[in-house]
Amino acid sequence: MSKDMSSALARVRDSARVLNQLCDEAAESVRALEEFLANECSVGIEASVIVWSDSDSYHHESINLCYDRWASGFRVLVEWEDTQMPEAERKPWAECRREDKLLTLPKLLGLIEAIENEINSRVEEARKAIAEIKKLTSVTTKAGEQNATK
DSSP: OOHHHHHHHHHHHHHHHHHHHHHHHHHHHHHHHHHIIIIISOOOOOEEEEEEEEEOSSOEEEEEEEEEEETTEEEEEEEEEETTSSSOEEEEGGGSOHHHHHHHGGGHHHHHHHHHHHHHHHHHHHHHHHHHHHHHHHHHHHHHHHHHHO
């Protein structure tokens, strides 16, 4: 084997070792994120970010990184949409091919931000609804008190 070939193979081995280590760290980070959102935050809110998208006037394809229900809980999912398919394909990030994990990993922070935005939106909606309910309850309580004194 030539020196150039040996050197190239050594670089491939070293690069592969680094990539494998990074993929293991990414898998542990996503697992920890799923556990944190489920156990510490009890987050049961859907959110997604677009990872890749391509379309023309006839066809649309996209890859999305999602946080959504899977089986009995919520997971980080990868979703492949294609208008030529009857429905999107989805699977947990941890079960995806390495290529898809590496493609979607840079969007993980964006997904966390999308989850936060969904939570904040729900908080605001709940506050408004509760304030309206309190107004109605206050009015009906006062009306009931006035009728009782008559």
